[in-house]
Amino acid sequence: ERSGWVVHAQADRIVGRAALAADLPAPLSDWTLLVVESRTDALAPARALSKRLLATMGLVLMLALGLATIGARRVVQPLSELTDAIRSLAHDADARQVPVRSDDELGRLAEAFNRMAGDLHQAQDDLVEAEKFAFVGELAAGVAHEIRTSLGVLRSSAQLLRQSLPADANAETAELADMLGAEVSRLGNVVDDLLTLHRRDPLRLEPTAVSEPILRAIDFVLPKAREKNVAVRFDPPAEEARVRCEPELVQQVVVNLLVNAIQAIDAGGHVEVGLLPPRDGFAGFHVSDDGPGIPPDLRERIFQPFVTARPGGVGLGLTFVKRVIHDHRGRIRLQPAPHGARFEVELLLAADEENEEA
Structure with missing residues (x-):
């Protein structure tokens, strides 16, 4: 175009x-x-x-x-x-935990809240325990002071009665006199335990290797263990943590746990003591046995006064143990075990150990 x-x-x-x-x-x-x-x-x-x-x-x-x-x-x-x-x-104070859903600021906030709630719950438990021990201690001290004098009179009377028996006295009479003296001594031990619960002296804390009070306690109970043909095993490691404690009191704790274990198991049984690795600022030990264990209905109350799984027991030994560990700001637990009983005790690490752990 x-x-x-x-x-x-x-x-x-x-x-x-x-x-x-x-x-x-x-x-x-x-x-x-x-x-x-x-x-x-x-x-x-x-x-x-x-x-x-x-x-x-x-x-x-x-x-x-x-x-x-x-x-x-x-x-x-x-x-x-x-x-x-x-x-x-x-x-x-027993409010539920907050789920931690992330690793960001919200997750860290939830973790901080859970720790705070746990600390608050623990503080409440500690307060209840302190009030309970204070009440029991006051009551125990009053009762103990009232009956200690009477027990002294009964002990002296039992000894005089046994000494005054003629050489040809009836065997049953002599046995009854010995039984009276033994029961008075047992009641005296109960009074001593009651007074121990009322103890108000400040703790004399010092850095102590965990095995030191354990070894002294084992030496103390070995005659009783051998008499019943019970083996007590403890292999202290070459290196171990040091904790802040009053060694004599911790030794009494170990003695109580060992005696309870020896009394609970049959001849030929075994008691094992082992150390717990340091964690969260604590280190400690466990005492385990292969006896019948603690009945399920007593597990939650086993540390309460006058609760015992042993026929004829008074039920103050574990209360004393709980009191001592509580005063040390430590932790004690009755752990599940396939056989027997297992008690775990944890005490605060000494300052130098805390620095090394960090």
């Missing part, structure tokens, strides 16, 4: 509908190249691109809203759980 024959305004009539046209003069001639295309076909790629852009933007917006919702839920849910736990803690 020659230039000027068709103008752009005539493009619509060429294709019979709305159209777009473009012309380009041919070099070295008077001809012009004219390209005509309907608007629909010409703009189709642009419209398709617009639709894809709109769809992409919509998808991105939906994805952003979804991520925002998930993010908000991850923030709101832990905060809601923490708020509920704080409200519960205000009314009950």
Whole structure:
């Protein structure tokens, strides 16, 4: 087509509908190249691109809203759980723990709250224990002082009675006199235990290797163990932790646990003492035996005064043990064991040991 024959305004009539046209003069001639295309076909790629852009933007917006919702839920849910736990803690020290769902600030906040709740619960238990021991100690001291004088008179009378018996006295009479003296001595030991519960002297703490009071306690109970044919095993390691304690009191704790174990098991039984590795600022030991163990109905109350699993027992030995460890700010537990009983005692590490552990 020659230039000027068709103008752009005539493009619509060429294709019979709305159209777009473009012309380009041919070099070295008077001809012009004219390209005509309907608007629909010409703009189709642009419209398709617009639709894809709109769809992409919509998808991105939906994805952003979804991520925002998930993010908000991850923030709101832990905060809601923490708020509920704080409200519960205000009314009950046994409030539930907050789930730790992440390692970020919210997770660390939940961990801090759980530690605080645990410390509060432990402090409440310690306060209850302290009040319980204080009450028992006051009561025990009053009773002990009242009967100590009478026991002294009975002990002297029993000794005089036994000495005054003629050589040809009836064997049954002599046995009764000996039994009277033995029972008076046993009651005297009970009185001593009661007075020990009322002990108010400040602790004389010193850094002590864990095995030191254990070895002295084992030496003390070995004659009783051999008499009953019970083996006591303890292999102290070459290196061990040092704890802050009053060694004589801890020795009494070990003696009580060993005597209880020896009395509980049959001839030929075994008692084992072992050290516990340092952890969380504590180190300690365990005393285990292969006897009948503690009855299930007594396990929760075994440290309470006058609770005992041994026929004829008074039930003050473990109360004394609990009191001593409590005064040391330590921990004592009756652990589950497949056979027999296992008591674990933990005491605070000495300062130099704490630095090494850190």
